[in-house]
Amino acid sequence: MKMPTIPRALISLIAIGWISAVASGAEGRKNVLFIAVDDLRPELGCYGNAIIKSPNIDRLAKSGVLFENAFCQQAICSPSRTSLLTGTRPDTTKVWDLKTHFRKALPDIVTLPEQFKANGYFTQAMGKIYHHGLDDPQSWSVPTGYPKSSFNAGRPKSAGRGPAFFAIDGPDNALHDGELADMAVGALRGMKEKNQPFFLAVGFIRPHLPFISPKKYWDLYDPMKIPLATNPFRAKNAPPYSIVPGGEIHSYDGVPTGQHLPDDYARQAKHGYYAAVSYVDAQIGQVVNELDRLGLRESTIIVLWGDHGWKLGEHDAWAKHSNVENDTHVPLLVSVPGTAGVGRKCPALVEFVDIYPTLSELAGLPKAATAEGFSFKPLLDDPTKAWKSAAFSQYPRKNGKNNLVGYSMRTARYRLTTWVTKEDLNKVDAVELYDRQTDPEENTNIAANPANQELVAKLTAQWRAGWQGALPK
């Protein structure tokens, strides 16, 4: 048998007496299978959607805790992923766009996988974990692997981005995510041979646009049974910049002109999204099944998250890029063998920044000093425990010459979004308030109602107290 190698960082940790258990191998230390899904709404069987077909994710939910009220910190790929992976919020990472690397503002921060690596784990990423082109090599024990199928493999030749959705005739692994699942299966087999705990991050790119999947996944649905959004309009009394109407689908070929998509096209697009979800669900099933087959399930924590929500026609938009519930509400499943909450749903408000300290605690690692989240490990045993009083998201927006930031706070009942100028966070441009008890679609901004002024003042004070003020007592 090959002798296990001990990483240099680990040697120094053993030398200072901090770690004693790791060197003997994986015993006592759970592995982490970290599954990211691009643009996945919490619109899945396990979240109560009776039409979408997501049997593998649903099965995973039954083996862990499903978080019903999880929120990302900014509803767009890189800012959301960066916040999650560094455990800090967008105003700390200074990553509010798709081009800035967090190492610019945080050169020395220890990322979530990097912390595991420094503590003796073998950390490996494949597919989209950090945003394209913004990887962080020091997070990983080996270079990130990418499927040979390009980002948009399978797309018909086009001078532009190609159509927004289509079916291919071909096997699952003719496309990126099927090939990625094969890679993950291979990696797990390799991990099984190592005498070292692992942190394997697998990043699927569907159901991000374009909605491409093999035809058999389209055939799971009768498009006439896929309901269209019931609120294809802007929220009443909201500032005009609250949501950018239309959205990213319009950058693809053949999309009808005009902001509002006609019903027949909208239904085809939603069909494509559903098929892409079922396709990615099947790939997730391949990976989790392999973990079972290898006998690693009992020693592995599985986390599945979608980087932000998406509007499938709600508020007349087909995109993310805002603070509304459709965009900030995310799927989050955490399966930890042996916890008392297995198979249950957790209604607590949790945030993506909480994932880092939670996984650290589950692995027996110290809480990172930089953490701006809070470990929800107690919820895995007691999902109904009283928890955070609010979750926080934000989105930058240009309004004419003004650079604004919309800061959104979600409590159990309300969503308060305060638009301030970037230069002076005390300068308020607009306020939105939605009572989710009476208006769960967030269709009417009631911030200006005279009867609500006391409530707005109270919620604003709560928002000003920030995430530190919302932690569990």
Ligand SMILES: [Ca+2]
């Ligand atoms: Ca995304």
